[in-house]
Amino acid sequence: MGVKPQENDVVRLLRPLPEHDLPAGSQGAVVMVYRDAELPLAYEVEFADADGVTQALVTLKADDVEVTWRADG
Incomplete structure (x- = not known):
């Protein structure tokens, strides 16, 4: 697996989420x-349209996303 997502990273969905109209x-x-020792690692990801309006706020597993951009820091 590649880089693990961190807060403020941009990620790409690896599977469609039709219930949220996200391909x-x-x-x-x-x-x-x-992060919880008893639960799998999970990420809250915000998907917005071109105007910055939130389209969906979804909790996803590590297998559902990959990092496409990270601020240098």
């Missing part, structure tokens, strides 16, 4: 990383 390849921003 595979949709890009969103990681707004929260859920």
